[in-house]
Amino acid sequence: MNKFLLAAASVVLGTASVQAADLAAHYTKAPVMAPVYNWTGFYVGGNVGGQWGSANPATTTLFPVAAYFADSSVTAIGTVGAQHINSSGVTGGFTAGYNWQVNNAVLGLEGDINYFGFKGSASSTAVYPCCAPTTFTVNSSVSADWLATIRGRIGFLATPSWLIYATGGAAIAEVRGNFSFTDTFAGATESGAIRDTRVGWTAGVGGEYAVGNGWSLKAEYLYVDLGRSSMTSNNFNVGVALPAQTFTHSVDLKSNIVRVGVNYKFGGPVVARY
Template identity: 30%
Template sequence: MTRFTISLLAGVAVLGFASTTFAADLIVDAPAEAPAMAAASGNWDGAYIGAFAGYGWGTLTDEDGYWGTDGQEYAANGWQAGLTAGANFTVSEAIVAGIAADIAWADIGGDDEGGDFTYNTNWTGSLRARLGFDGGAFLPYVTGGLAFANNTLNDSGNYEDTQTHIGWTAGVGVEFAVADNVSLDLQYRYSDYGSKTYSLDGDYDFSLTSHAVTAGINFKF
């Protein structure tokens, strides 16, 4: 093999190596595919306890006309605050069922224009079913069940009686998950507590209804 041939082969080899190196430098790794984001979920299954507060308004109806005409209505309003407990169960991929109970201190009442008589709801409670849609980090729901209200009537300080009404309640709400075991709960409910007989200067029937808007916080365990 001549010296020229050897030199030519060497040059080709060097050129090939340089080309390969240059081509390798031009290769840019494709960016790694971003990991899929996990769907936000409230992980609603399980028992919980919580606290809430809100505003209530409603109507006391004088069924027998003790203070006026039969069926006369008197407005009531005020604040309430209480505790709740319950549990949720996943029924299907999108449906969450549950049970809930609550009890609240209340100061929801009023009086006649002259102040001759007063009425006040002292506490309320409920035992309800819930059915919601699992929206991940939020849970809109409907709710309904039994409702209780303890109410006092006072007539000019001469007659006073306290009775506990038992009726029904229904409403809607939505929970927002803010941590793995913490959620905020906004709720509206209408309650019809039915009629109860009060002993004043005789026996008289009064019925009670209310609306309530509450905000609360629940802790799952």
């Protein structure tokens, strides 16, 4: 009986020792830290897209000063001189900016300069109400080769890598307009030109996705309004100069821009996530 008890005790003690050894051999690995993109930092990039917009050039003259135009002719010139031009084309350029990430909010300041490619013209002819069948013609052309913007951005992170933002600020472009007036009554001529670096406004929305290693892809829409610019001329000529007859020319320019781009962010912290 004693021998049996000794044997049983030996088996129990041996089993406990093996279990203790097994328990000592087990361990838990520390969780792997996954890097999370942080948007804080300076970035540069490029973009390409399309623009479509319109300009509304206008030509008017004063009521008879030099005794050439009838009152009805002045009114008709203003009506015919109110023209409309549509333009569309490819746009693209370079971007630079800085972001500050605060929790799930991202604040930023961004600037860009782009090829704009706005260009169009209009021509209208009408009969003088007083003096049919003689006619007059108003020609207008409008262009803007480049566009720059300086904008603030404010957004939130839908995910750590996906930024949705609104943006707005100043839009700058050199707007050029060329105008001419001619008629068949006495071969009258007049012309004017506008060269004006306009400061208007822009606003839009966009989304940007971080693909890693500092790179991100974006898509955005901007609306641009450059306001109206005008000039006057006193070079009216009917074989002899009539400088008292003043013409006024003006133009506004508005555009919609849709573009995609790629940015590269320099440095900036990377936050660990378990």
